[in-house]
Amino acid sequence: MGSRFEKICFGGKSRNIDCAIEWPLGEILGLALVLHPHPLYGGSRDNKIVTTVASECSDRGLVSVRPNFRGVGKSDGAFDNAIGETEDMLYLLSQIHLIYPELSKLPIMLAGFSFGSAVAAQVYSSLLHNNKYSLYKSLILIGSAVHRFEFKKVSLPDNSLIIHGEDDEVVPFDELLEWIRPKSLPIVMIPSCTHFFHGRLLILRRIVASYLSINVSSSC
Structure with missing residues (x-):
């Protein structure tokens, strides 16, 4: 489809939030917030997994927003263990809707990789109970570390990817399985794949594409 x-930089509670946005060239169906891995270990919005997911989202008609968390790029502040980062992302969404009112009635898709998955899950849980926002009842968690940064109990939709x-090697599969088992949610496991999906990005993109083809076309 292509993108622009x-x-x-959005203002966020006395600090800047540095963002990259990909606008679909065709019909806009919603907004995707795609969040990056741990900022203290080199994570940024330019992470290859984050850019791969964001690109697929924009190809599917979603305006893809890739923010830098606190202390990364031109984003102000210091790492806050997902608590402040979640607050920032909620404020960021309000700013996006203020600056781009044409997006305010469209549903939001949340996705995150590693540490970003924890923030995405917390943001999803917060928005789920906020009638101000329209949500795709879906959530993409990649190399999930939600359980390591779960400062409030999260709600995961039944169709979470x-x-x-x-x-x-960062979040062992058995550790994730132990956390997800009580939730009775399926996991897509890629064999012989490491945390950073080396050599597996095309497989990852195909999985995300298949998921979006069902969920983005669905009514929120």
Whole structure:
């Protein structure tokens, strides 16, 4: 489909939130917030998994927003263990709707990789109970570390897409399985795949594409 690229700094509670936005060239169906891995270990909005997911989202008609968390790029502040980052993302969405009112009535898709998955899950849970926002009842968690940064109990939709590598060296697969088992949610496990999906990006993109083809076309 193609996209138009933009960089913008949004004001967030006395700090800047540095964002990259990909605008679909065709019909806009919604907004995707795609969140990056741990900022203290080199995570940024330019992470290859984040850009891959964001690109697929924009190809599916979603305006893809990739923010830098606190202390990364031109984003102000310091790492806050997902608490402040979640607050920032909620404020960011309000700013996006203020600046781009044409997006305010469209549903939001949340996605995150590693640490970003924890923030995405917390944001989803917060928005789920906020009648101000329209949500796709779906959530994409890749190399999920939600349980490591769960400062409030999260709500995960029944159709959550949880993708994990068999050989994940950062968040071992067995650790994720132990957390997800009580929730009775399926996991898409990619064999012989590490945390950073080396050599598996095309597989990852195909999985995300298949999921979006069903959920983005569905009514929120």
